Structures are given as structure tokens and as C-alpha cells.
Amino acid sequence: MATILQPDKKITLAIGGMTLEVNQKIIPDGLRAAKDVASYVLKGQPMKPRASIGAAGKPLGITVHNTEDIKVAAGTNAAEQYTRATYNGNMRGVVVHYYVWKNEIWQNLRLDERGWHAADGKTRRAGRRPGQKIGGNLDTVAIEAIGPSKDTEDTTAQMCAWLCREFNLDPALDIWQHYDFSRKNCPAYIRPHWGRFIEAVQGHLTANVQADEQPVETIYTIQSDSDTLWSLAQRFLGNGSRWMEISTLNGNIDPKKLHIGMDLKIPASEGSE
Numbered sequence: 001m002a003t004i005l006q007p008d009k010k011i012t013l014a015i016g017g018m019t020l021e022v023n024q025k026i027i028p029d030g031l032r033a034a035k036d037v038a039s040y041v042l043k044g045q046p047m048k049p050r051a052s053i054g055a056a057g058k059p060l061g062i063t064v065h066n067t068e069d070i071k072v073a074a075g076t077n078a079a080e081q082y083t084r085a086t087y088n089g090n091m092r093g094v095v096v097h098y099y100v101w102k103n104e105i106w107q108n109l110r111l112d113e114r115g116w117h118a119a120d121g122k123t124r125r126a127g128r129r130p131g132q133k134i135g136g137n138l139d140t141v142a143i144e145a146i147g148p149s150k151d152t153e154d155t156t157a158q159m160c161a162w163l164c165r166e167f168n169l170d171p172a173l174d175i176w177q178h179y180d181f182s183r184k185n186c187p188a189y190i191r192p193h194w195g196r197f198i199e200a201v202q203g204h205l206t207a208n209v210q211a212d213e214q215p216v217e218t219i220y221t222i223q224s225d226s227d228t229l230w231s232l233a234q235r236f237l238g239n240g241s242r243w244m245e246i247s248t249l250n251g252n253i254d255p256k257k258l259h260i261g262m263d264l265k266i267p268a269s270e271g272s273e
């Protein structure tokens, strides 16, 4: 019976108030094929491109794929098994950054390196940004979403949101279908409702911004008679005319009732972090 892989490392990614657990099992730079794996990975050759992705190691997009669900032994899952198949040279030269199955995520490539997944070789096509040229293999992070599963799709959308935030990508402009690069019907399960998928990614990103912007109040103790709501608004919120916000936060306190030693809640100043 095949031995189940152990991840090198487990990492946690946070997006939109949710967390994603990633099993990292990065194909070593020195790993060589034990047999002929593909026309471009013959016996003894490297098992991955070993080349820098996108612009000097920064991904310029994401390519989403779907692949078939598979039956696996107890105690493991399809994302682990696809990773194992990659290591064992049983994926015909396909190497992706992530396999996702339900909430199981396995990472096989670093995010600063290329994979082989888009069937577009080393070519680039016109992108959606002005003047942009983009290659699936050359420039994008590959996610293989396993099976026609709602859970898999949700996790994939969260991963896309995390990557968009991490690399400053726009879901509408920078997430691609495998189809865009090679006309393969992939991701076959997501393509029929692609617009909804992109909206889900945008939703996770928006939720993230809101989670990050939860105001954090501070407490200020009045020091002198010159501390007025106006002066505190000027000092902490950058504008004296915002004194009402301090008043509101303190139960519509009467400006005349301030006194030395009194604690006032001060709203978080936007954009202060």
C-alpha cells in the first residue's frame, strides 16, 4: 500500500475573517524524474520548471483548473493523493501550486516559481489590462480544484481572494480559466457559472477589508482645560469638525461637562494603520 505523504510544513492563511490550512509539500529543486514523465520531463530531468514566475518572481495572475475527483484510501484525501502522484511522476508533467479538495489544500510549488499546467508552453497572450501580455505557465499561480464540489469551489474562491490580496491582483482582471490559455474546457465544473465564482472571490476580499477595518477605540484621559472635543477631534481624527463622532461614542456627552481626569473613548482614525 502506498505511503501517504507528510507535509513539510502546515501554514495558516487568513482572509476575510476565515482561515485556510495549507499543507506545504514543495517539490525540491533537485528532484529528478525516475522515469519518463512527459516529453519535457524525461528520466533524469527536473520535475518542475525551476524558473521564476511572472515579474521577477511575483505572480501576475491566477489560473483555475478543475480535475476529476478520485477514490482514496481511508485517512487521506484527493489533494494529498494528487500531490503524491506528482512526486511519483504519475501526472504526465503537470505541476501546480495548489491542489484543493473540499477544505484540504496541498501546495506543491513556491509562489515565486512557475508550474506546468496551462498547456501554453512559454507563450504569452493579450491580458485584460492595457498592453498586458500574460502566459498561463509563465505568469500565473495554478490552483487545481478537485471534483464538482461546492466545498472545493468555496475553498478555491477563498484561496483566490488570499492570493489577490497578497499579490495585489484584481479578481475581475487577473483570474483566468485554463480555457483562456489553451481552449481546454477547464475548469469544467466552474466555467458554467464563472461570473458567480469571481463574485465569490470579490466577496471574500470585501469581507477581508471590512474585517481589517473594524474600528479600534482608544481611551484618552483628559489632561487639561484646553482638551475640548474639538481639539481632541483635531488631534486624533485629523479634523476638529469631527468632534461629534467623539461625542456620539461617549453617549452624546455635553462638551461643557468635560473635566480633567475623565476618560473619553476616541474612535479609530481611518487610514491610521
Ligand SMILES: [Zn+2]
Pocket (backbone or CB within 6 Å): 064, 065, 066, 117, 178, 184, 186, 187
Ligand atoms: Zn486545467
